[in-house]
């Protein structure tokens with residue numbers, strides 16, 4: 001079966017010597033390997049204000065904490081995402097306020113977000129779901145107008161672009177995940193990219209109990225309690241080797257562009273229109289199909305995994321207070337589907353996928 005997701009690990013000859021060296025170096029906690037990976041990632045994402053952490057969830061939690069979000073506050077978000085986007089909001093004590101999605105793309109609808117803004121709104125959480133980039137032209141305008149900061153959950157969107165620039169420096173906070181099934185994995189890991197240099201030092205402290213690493217432990221005075229969210233040298237070493245293989249990230253994008261062209265006009269399929277000035281990372285290829293169950297069965301009988309993958313977040317009991325009607329979400333949820341698009345999909349497989357879809361179901 002061709003899977004929807006699959007971890008890429010760099011060749012043994014490159015990876016194992018690097019891991020062996022760091023494991024027996026005596027320095028396996030946060031150290032030089034972390035700062036090296038941080039630098040490399042910072043260069044790739046074209047943002048000098050970047051910190052690596054031990055998960056994407058940690059990155060989101062740090063962003064929310066930096067904004068001082070807590071009980072009595074509201075964060076506008078989408079149910080069309082993986083759980084951590086919204087469980088981290090719940091963790092702060094703030095209320096998740098659902099906005100509806102754009103039925104054509106599955107991404108947050110700027111007009112719906114605008115209508116949900118109240119005096120308690122402290123942030124807008126944008127998810128570049130499946131690697132499709134949100135309508136940043138409109139969201140940037142809303143953020144400028146209202147002064148409400150944006151947190152971009154870019155866990156699905158490593159390598160996506162806005163205005164020709166790689167995602168990672170548009171908003172005050174952009175969070176990435178290097179969990180097993182994301183475009184690039186460090187086994188587990190994440191990063192937070194910041195727009196404001198002033199947020200950097202605070203974020204650095206928050207990732208390590210609230211301590212300042214530049215000052216000795218005896219001279220340290222914790223003013224705000226932080227977390228234990230730093231990355232260690234082992235995961236960072238893995239990350240440095242993985243990041244040498246940008247062709248892997250590029251292959252998702254090439255496959256996605258191929259499907260965009262090859263599936264044009266295919267009957268029973270509605271392709272996603274991408275927003276102005278955005279370029280997806282195609283972590284998963286997303287489209288809408290009629291008779292989705294039959295579609296998935298047909299694809300599986302051909303040895304190709306096809307599925308909606310994510311469960312909408314607003315149905316969890318923890319968010320029961322946030323419940324509201326989301327008309328477009330309901331419609332989208334019945335018809336969207338993902339097909340494999342990643343580095344393991346070679347030319348032959350992608351042609352087969354297109355042939356199967358064109359034959360019908």
Ligand SMILES: *Cc1c(COP(=O)(O)O)cnc(C)c1O
Nearest residue numbers: 055056057082084085155177179
């Ligand atoms: C994976 C993921 C996260 C969290 O990443 P972890 O590294 O697993 O903590 C956050 N948001 C979305 C949308 C994700 O898919």
